[in-house]
Amino acid sequence: MTESPDPTPFPLDHLVERACENGMGERPALVLRDKVLNHKALRERVATLAGWLAREVPEKGARIASWAAKGELTCLLPLAAARAGLVHVPINPLLKRAQVAHILADSGAGMLIATPSRLKSLEAGDVPNACLALDEGSALAKADEAELKIGPSEADANELCAILYTSGSTGRPKGVMLSHANLWLGAVSVAHYLKLASDDVTLAVLPLSFDYGQNQLLSTWYAGGSVVPLDFLFPRDVSKACAKHGVTTLAAVPPLWVQLTEIDWAEEASTPLRRLTNSGGALTTDLVEDLRGTFPQADLYPMYGLTEAFRSTYLEPELVDIHPTSMGTAIPFAEILVINDAGEVAGSGEEGELVHCGPLVAHGYWQDEARMAERFKLAPMASSYGGTAVWSGDRVKRDENRLLYFVGRRDAMIKSAGNRISPQEIEEAAVAAGLVAEAVALGIPDDRLGHAVHLVVRGSGDDQEQANLPKALLKELPNFMQPQVIHWRKKMPLNPNGKIDRTALYRELSQGAAQ
Template identity: 40%
Template sequence: MQSAIKINLSHLVLQAAQKHADLPALTYKSETVSYAELWRRVCGFASALRELGVQRSDRVAVLLEKRMETVVSIFGTTAAGGVTVPVNPLLRPPQVAYILADCNVRVLVTSHDRLLQLQEHIADHPALEHIVLVDQVSGDIQGLDIRKARLHGWAPSFSQEKETAPSIVAVDYDMAAILYTSGSTGKPKGVVLSHRNMIVGAESVSHYLKNGPEDTILSVLPLSFDAGLSQLTTAFNSGAHVLLMNYLLPGDVIRLCEKHKVTGITGVPPFWIQVAALDWPAETAARLRYFANTGGRMPKATLDRLRSLFPQALPYLMYGLTEAFRSTYLDPSEIDRRPDSIGKAIPNAEILVVRPDGSRCNPGEHGELVHRGPLVSMGYWNDPARTAERFRPVPGSEASWRAPELAVFSGDTVVADEEGFLFFVGRRDEMIKTSGYRVSPTEIEEVAYATGLTKDAVALGVEDGALGQRIVLVASPIASSLDVSALLTAFRRTLPQYMVPSQVVEMSAIPTNPNGKFDRVLLREQLGS
């Protein structure tokens, strides 16, 4: 085998294969593969990509639910020198097509049914050359009309196993992945992560979670999320076993935890609220070593219930930015004193709280959270304006002899106490955080306008104990009254369920501020949020 120097993201799998060859790496349904076998599959996929002509930094999108082929495609892409673009399978075809076009995806890995839904939206995609269908065999693909791209089945080329990955020229600062998250303009923005970002993140998180080969981690979050992808990287860094789950019913969590002796779970608040309502078998609950929360504040009642359900488990409350992969965690020993805190910086990161002029805030003073260190991502794909706005020199680090070090300015307002523990206050921008997702109000509003039913529309996030925030749409009708039923039907047809407004409030005229913009502050006050 090759050296286990971790330069490429796939080297997390290589290192585990060298140290823990026969230990289980992944389980999906009834299939389990060892680390040695997973590495051979990654190498085989990487070789097949190279045979298609994939070059360094070419983008390869993966549009799949969680399954073996999804993981092999993600890590096999980086092993070939390409850039993986995991796409949330809940997105609608127009949203997927935008992502594929935005970063000039050259290869798409998906399934036959997903491609059937997508094909009319990508027929004229300028860069897409190859489509790999994980549930098809090459030479036996029918019923599809893709005018420019060449279709390939998973077998035989992409299902082959090889002992080594293709030889590539690489450094750990090369691009490894692009993760798309909603942007303030209504279009998803691609956060570009280097190999170094993701490797350091895996080392840091697995260190404080104390992951090891004895752990079995339940993967419930989408792999298109930084926290979901982190489940794989932290596990592979430590030789842990990952159980892939496409979350549907809360009861399935107990069943899988019982069957596979799960020791660690990371979820978002809505997931934990559902899990906390279940009756857990004592032996299964006692086996859980830790549970971790991200993507929003966990309600205190839910945290208390989980701690009583899992008496042996350490609770980890975490905060992260896609732009920096992971940022803070609260040490479990502090949970009783500071249950509302997001903790302190993870290892190999520094978190600053700064005023608008860049000076440091005093304890108790609200300021913007700024993250510096090797986890700070490379910026937003093909968007220098937004990159320059969010990624700026570290405050107070000016020195004439050195190149500036960039930090990520989160846009989140926090406050630190006298001991340096951080507390989340709110977002400076208008992004809505619901069910662990970041949703752009503009994206919601554009759909409302596209229906032809609304004259004006404003989407807001209203505090919700279960979801973090629920989406409320304030709209004025074009006609005499608003057809709310037709409007919601259009949302359900166009957007994933988590982006569909939970409530539509009709106003004959939406108030504006002195600048002529919709007065979101006043609307929130009127809605009681």
């Protein structure tokens, strides 16, 4: 990568052209179960699928939805739809029919390509009348038969390219509108600060409907590297794939990292890894130590992001041991401001809201002006970009070294007996006690306190260890932060993106408290 990444955005499908133009055409690009596509073959497959799509759905800007496991179709569609002048709507394969029906109707999808079993799960009325539903095998076969290859698109980089729906853990899923420029510059930015190269191999374990997951493809291909998509059942499947393919780059969310550090890694699986990247939740100090112990040679990149602005910050690997809980600083093309309650730029150590400005900011929510107005607002006066910014709702602080630290979400802060409590602080103390692997602190409605602190933990069923946790918390936390109730679990509920489903836990505990 160059010293400063190129800020010029291109149509997204030009990613496959870039690798070939730079002489990387013969290098592997996509490693599938039954075949390997080099970058030239990837370019040809994108051209073929795009040509067929353009014939079947000739309306520019029409939405094309995919609902399938990782494979050739789901990896090609982001680029092929972009080349055909269409808008890709990837649907998480873990979602159920009611959620899929909502996404199809809300997006106005003109085509749905899915696996046969998923299509069979849909009921009458789930697929809009104007939406053509095809199984993925038929779609790929029809594209090959049509032989209608089209070349690189000439789309305006600001045109809509994709709609990524949030998981819907809170209320109705929102469709985040992303342009060619959003996705192109996101790929350039990540490839640059991760120092990706043409000999890198990325194991894509995250859902491709997740912005973090989709970027695994785009940033790797921008750098001319190779992607190995993997749908796994067990953590050991990940380590086996790393050994088989010589994986150099692995991205995950905290719950998965916890599972991966709880298994034994063969030397041939861990040694090739050059970098580990984390987003979707903060790493704890203990988890950082576990990752260091399991993958001592790999650079660790903690990152913070939100779908509405893709990615906002990352922490340089050399700073992780010194500042293990920091969010780091802005990624390339992102301007990050901390705005206090007076609407001014917060001073060092002063809490404020993280506001993301610049070209990575999405184009808003699809057909949802009300919720769009809550999150997408004019940038603060201090912004060098101006225009629209994403007001994250996340509370952060910046220290004297300009490093950012997460405090908590404005709507997640627990207000108990007049005290404002950060769930993260309680969770970190619980994990640091060494008695639990994961912890979630929630404020549950309480007649006396307003909200009572409930702590859900995954850990041992040993009675003595369970008795020791409250004692450990008493030593580390003030009285007003002590959990009123500790709930021990063998496993945590996860949402479709692999993150702990805090909303499901809140709903369960709130209902229990009301009974």
